[in-house]
Amino acid sequence: MPSLLELESIAKRFGPVRALEDVSFDLRAGEIHALAGENGAGKSTTMRVVDGIVQPDAGEIRIDGKRHRIRSPLEAQALGIGFVHQEIALCPDVSVSENIFMAATAASRARLMDFSELERKSREVLAELTDVDPRAKVGTLSISNQQLVEIAKALTLDARILILDEPTSALTEAETVKLFNIVHKLRQKGLGIIHITHRMAEIFGHCDRVTVFRDGRYVDCLDVAQTTPEDVVSRMVGRKISNLYPPKLDGPAGRPILEVQGLSDGMLLDDVSFSLREGEILGIGGLIGSGRSELVKTICGLGPRRSGTVTLEGRRISISNYATALECGMVYVSEDRKVEGLFLDLPIRANISALRPTQVSTPLGLIDRAAEEAQADRLGKRLRLKAASLGQPPSMLSGGNQQKVALARMLSVDPKVVFLDEPTRGVDVGAKSEIHSILRGLAQDGVGVIVISSELPELIGLADRILVMHEGRLTGEVGPEAMTEETIITLASGLGASAAAGQLEGMAQ
Amino acid sequence: MTETSLVQGADHLEPVGSGNGLLKRLLGMREIGLLLIILLVCLVMSFASPYFLTWSNFRTIFLSFSVEGIVVIGMTMLLIVGGLDLSVGSVICFAMVVAGKLFLVGLNPWLASLAGVASAAAIGAAMGIFVVRVGLSHFIASLAAMVIVRGACLLVTQGTPLSLFTLPPEFKFVGQGSLWGVPLVVVIFIVLAVVFDFLLRRATIFRAVFYTGSNERAAEYSGIRTKRVIFWVTVLCSTLAGLAGVIFMARFGSATPQFGVGMELNVIAAAVIGGASLKGGQGSIFGAVLGVALLSLVTSSLILLDVSVYMQDMIKGFILLAAVSVDHLMSQRAAREG
Structure with a gap:
């Protein structure tokens, strides 16, 4: 039986960062295939390649054995690929029903909107998931209901390949159970489902096979029935779990x-x-x-x-x-480095001194560049921060080094x-x-x-x-x-x- | 993203539009609130001034905001898609000057006007390219256009107004004539407002304007070519400004190179009072029309009440501040309760 979807030797760089290298993957019709790996392992990036959001630098994508170039989400949809994004991609000012059928609206030849028809169809799709009002604006819903709307949106696409990117991270237990009921039904209909997760319970409770990624590379593909959670985890992290x-x-x-x-x-x-x-x-x-x-x-x-x-x-x-x-x-280090944490475009040393600039100021209240540099150097060395220079902006750094800048700033005030x-x-x-x-x-x-x-x-x-x-x-x-x-x-x-x-x-x- | 403070599961009791909600929803609508304020001002004014409730006064008020209102229509759509256009005042003037100059060198006034509108559209297209391809913000692109285009107006006219008293009467009729007593410019404005309000609410392709403005990435992932949407709305806004320019020319029978200075702020203020959000995704033409009507009503009321001309701008500014603050506080409260 040919695979529904095959990836071969996919590679992708973002500037100096090697996001994916030699990634291969295959999905059969009628299976739930888990994609496991730590944050930054390349799971999401690989799926963004499949959805046409990211263009690979090298490699091949085959659907039903036929080679395809997927240049946009629109083309992916036409090929029967539905994607539930991890970070919610909905329009907050627009109603639930319009959000669910946004892709259909975008592709529609009808001149006028038929809102009552949209509402009716939305009610049908939502009935299995949750009881939100299709007329409510998405921005007024809770995060878990927004996630369910996102799932409903993908379900309407008539997809043959459904990609779920950590869909349960914002759901309650009861909602998770409902979601998996639907996913199992879709599998019986012959869809191929890719489930990105790092929850072992979901892999071993619901999935047929699991592909493990680490550091942007394909590690292994295992039959869930013939492996153990410990085995999967050690492949995810690349060493024994005990000394992690x-x-x-x-x-x-x-x-x-x-x-x-x-x-x-x-x-x-x-x-x-x-x-x-x-x-x-x-x-x-x-x-x-x-x-x-x-x-x-x-x-x-x-x-x-x-x-x-x-x-x-x-x-x-x-x-x-x-x-x-x-x-x-007391110092708080935000979960969102990019928005709440760092000044991405200011030099590293200015980021580090920002909590208490008086520490590196002259008596007149001007910033003493040398003192600022010395502070950043001292803390940077302590944390083994890797950067070309301390004048570099954090936007040029990897996630790990950005976080070290945030930690250095935290330490600057003892x-x-x-x-x-x-x-x-x-x-x-x-x-x-x-x-x-x-x-x-x-x-x-x-x-x-x-x-x-x-x-x-x-x-x-x-x-x-x-x-x-x-x-x-x-x-x-x-x-x-x-x-x-x-x-x-x-x-x-x-x-x-x-x-x-x-x-x-x-x-x- | 930060965590939200919404308690999970609490919104299974949906607040919006459940059962008896029609009246509540109607009252919650921005437009209804504005309409009530406008009626209130009218009521007060009808006692305060004997001239207020006269046909000629209303005719004057409508006349005063109709042409500007055409620009507000375009600006509202641009705000909804997440853009902004500071150049509309200059573009109005440019369309006027181009059309006037071409007429003076012997072109048929209708063709000259068409060229004026087309030149406005071209400016919009240029801004759109800088926004969509180069990646500038609308603010910067249109700020540059505002200055450049104003300079072009001065250059073309050498700083002196073009006198166009030779315009044929059938052309002047567009700006000065009436249909059954209603000024033609008012008719044009109302027709455009109704058409665009309907399109924005109901036409499939115009929904993409809301989607793109509300969350560009979500729209993109749904297969909408968001860059294209932003580009065309930018062009549309400039085109409507150009149309307003040639109508102004027909109305005044002249083209002044300083015309429309500062008008962009009035236009943006009207759209924002009408419910458009500078963050995109929100707004309606109907609301914006009420916004421009309210501003104009207040101005003419102040004139009737003999308030100093110098006070009027201040009062308009305070109205903008009050309208936007009230809206902001109300939506914050709604978010907390929702």
């Missing part, structure tokens, strides 16, 4: 550094209390939208606070803005507590491991470290203790003995909250 993360805290944690009591923001956060102790790395898990980022932002004065107290090293502090938080020694939101997102495996070691080193030096991550293996591998959030509340705290993906997923989906509450009390003693 730095050693954990040995012995009990020290005195409390940061204590949070009854924190609420009047919108999402509801009565959150926890403490952070010297020497430990505290992880925060939960689904996107569960309030993880809001929690640390609120502590740092970056979000509104309605009630609750924050105690830093035994002193109660009142923080209404981020400048005060910085003075107290922080007491650091909050890192997805510190290794978009960072390659090597740099990721370095960042983990840096964080462990900070914790050993007595700095309080709080890490938010959507990647459960990272959370489990790095943290000494994990807080799990669901809908703005803390649903549990997981100590080293109970650290499994299942425990965290259960707590993150709001199940078993009562059982975990008992555990929380036990831990607090």
Whole structure:
């Protein structure tokens, strides 16, 4: 039986960065094929090649054994390829039904829109997924409903090849189950489905084969029935899993550094209390939208606070803005380097000095270039930052080095507590491991470290203790003995909250 | 992206358009709010001035904003697609000057006007190329065009107004004549507004304007050639400005090289008051027409009330500020509740 879709020796460079090299892949009709790999492994880029968003520098794409050049998403659609993007690609000002049928509208020969027909057809497609109003504007929906609209949109394309790029990362458990019911139905109809994920449970629960990518290269393609999660993970990371993360805290944690009591923001956060102790790395898990980022932002004065107290090293502090938080020694490193984190077009040294420019200023208040350069040099060396010069803008750097610039800036103020939101997102495996070691080193030096991550293996591998959030509340705290993906997923989906509450009390003693 | 503060699952209770929502939705519409404000101003004015509720006063008000209104139509579409055009004032003048000059050298006035409109379209096409191909922002491209085109107007006329009193009466009729007592320019404006409002709401190809402005990448992934959409809307905006230019010429029987200075800001203000967003994706022609009507109504009311000319701009500025602030605060509240 010929493959539905075949990729052979695909290569792609973005400037100096080698995104894909010699990537091969094949998809059969009637299978769910998982694409696994760490962030930056090239999964999404490969699929963007298939969808015509990215043009490969070399290699061949065959559909039904016939060679094709796919120059745009429109051509991909004509070839029967549907793509559910990871980052939501919908028009917020436009109704749900128009979004779902946007491609059909773009290709339509009808002169006038038939809104009632669109609404009717949307209701049909949405019925299986969720109960949103097709007339609602997409911008008013929750992230998980937006994701479902995105899926509905791909389902209407009459695709033979359906690409799902981490579709469940923003979904609740119940929604995930519904989604997989539909995916299995589509497989029975003979569609080839590519499911990009790094969740082992999804690969081993739903998929037929799994192709593993690492560092932009094809590693292996395995039959799910004949492999194990450990096997897949070690191929993803390219070494034994045991030494992927730095050693954990040995012995009990020290005195409390940061204590949070009854924190609420009047919108999402509801009565959150926890403490952070010297020497430990505290992880925060939960689904996107569960309030993880809001929690640390609120502590740092970056979000509104309605009630609750924050105690830093035994002193109660009142923080209404981020400048005060910085003075107290708390630094937040955003999950979104490009938008909230770095000044992408300013030199590296200016990025690093930005939190407290007075450190590198002359008494007259002018920036002392030499001092600024020296500071950047010192911190850059400590973090093993790789850049052509410290005058280079971060936009020229790889994800890992960009993140090191953000960390250098964080260290420039000798922080007491650091909050890192997805510190290794978009960072390659090597740099990721370095960042983990840096964080462990900070914790050993007595700095309080709080890490938010959507990647459960990272959370489990790095943290000494994990807080799990669901809908703005803390649903549990997981100590080293109970650290499994299942425990965290259960707590993150709001199940078993009562059982975990008992555990929380036990831990607090 | 940052996490949203929406509680998952909470919007299974959909707020929008459920059951009895028609009246609520109608009242929630920007246009209805504007209409109420306009009626309120009219009501107050009818007590404040005996001249207000006269046919000639309304005729004057309509006449004062109709030609500018044609430009507002184009600007609104450009704002919806995520663009902006600072050059419309210069382009109006350029179309006028080109048409006037060609008429003076002996060309038939209709053909001369056609050439004027075409030259405006060409300016739009040039800006569009700089935006779409070179990658400049609309702000920069149109700022440059505004200055260059104004310079061209001065160059062509050598700085002196062209006197066009020899224009044939059937051409002047476009700008000065009336149909059943209604000025022809008002008729032209209303027809264009109705046509474009309908197209933007219902025509399949015009929906791409909203899609592109709301999220260009999403539109692109849906197979819409977004660059092409942006280009053509830019051209359309300039073309409508050119059309307004030749109508102004017919109305005034002259072409002044300083005509339309500062008009772009009035036009943008009207579109924004009418609900267009500078971020793209939002706006309607109907709203923008009400916006331009409101600004014009206020101006003529201030004149009737004998308010100093020097106060009028300030008051218009405050209206813009108030309208946009109220809208912004309301949409923020809606987002929090939604």
